[in-house]
Amino acid sequence: MSKPTRAQQRVLDFIQAEVHAGRPIPTLREIAAQFGFRSHRAAACHLEALKRKGLIESEPGKARSLRVISPLAKLRSRILDIPLFGSIPAGFAREREPEAEGCVSVDIESIGFRPTRNTFALRVTGDSMIGRHILDGDVVVLEHGPEPRHGDIVAALIDGESTLKTFLQRSGKPYLKAENPKYPDLMPAQELMIQGVFKALIRRAKE
Amino acid sequence: MSKPTRAQQRVLDFIQAEVHAGRPIPTLREIAAQFGFRSHRAAACHLEALKRKGLIESEPGKARSLRVISPLAKLRSRILDIPLFGSIPAGFAREREPEAEGCVSVDIESIGFRPTRNTFALRVTGDSMIGRHILDGDVVVLEHGPEPRHGDIVAALIDGESTLKTFLQRSGKPYLKAENPKYPDLMPAQELMIQGVFKALIRRAKE
């Protein structure tokens, strides 16, 4: 697996840029046009070289069947899009996608579980969970549905706002606890809407 | 944007499965073959319906130019593959990719910065940074190269192991500090190899 020449690298970069931009994989003629080649053969030569060097592969005869072989792509597991909400409405409707404010995309491996349709993300505001090492600005990934167990971190709807709390059971009764001495300690989880159980977290460094 | 019929949904699922499997987008005839249609027109009809319903789009006349429009895909920003190391060798060679143990894939938005070739990830072992809310098992994303500033979290190579420390400057001299009373407090950062500055973190819930 040797290195591509400069010209070959430019072709490779172009292909990757097109894929990243969501466009279909370029054809020989599209590549030729991009670089001003008057013959698509020139592009074909570069692709042949890239194939010899193990950087791309394609299925012979098939249109737009190029595939860029990145060393990391082999290791990469499936990527998932998780909707990110500012706060979740009470009903947690099935038709949640249109309301999403953003999107968190992570691979399964990093996030450690297989998201379902009931997986969503929230941006944490406030430091009520600092005792469990969740900070203001963190994005938490939650799963709606499963019954929380003692000690799980959950998102609950309190006064129309989603807030994170620790879910506890004391002699059979469920309670919610904030992990910060500044906040009221326990509150009954009876009428409260449990929206999801903590599954994963993404934090970015403060700039 | 109405809903697809059952047959249309099956076609849509097939297309997504193919893309997901890393294969090129299927052609009309490939779709027809998959479902046993004797005419590729049948597949074309389904695709037309899916287009009307706003679920896919394509560039007319172009081979394999289908694109599945997911509501979340619109919100999704560019995804990046960051190599994940167990521990980093001292030299931090340019040719780091073959040595990667895994791969963290996240979108730019979630991670909050634009990774470069010098971006990499490490799995944290130990609780030396618990005071900065970084736990055992967390994956940290770091950037190699930039001069750390006072208070930055950095990965440093100590005794052949990468460990996280807080970077401090006391009267001009750089020091490293563990954020856990169990660990020795300060050590001079003179001969130590600073491998990267903390940029982001991914944590998965303990099962």
Added chain:
DNA sequence: TACATTACTATCCAAATGGATAGTCTATTT
């Protein structure tokens, strides 16, 4: 200098491909 590699131009061809026309069959709705 001779030779190999890279980087192209110019054409040609057959297969792959999207798209169009015309029609059948079958549920479901009106």
Added chain:
DNA sequence: AAATAGACTATCCATTTGGATAGTAATGTA
């Protein structure tokens, strides 16, 4: 009973596309 929409067959055609052949020019490099 009539109308409508979905699902499909059978063909035809113009482009698009990958691949092949043949050749030119520049740049190393042994």
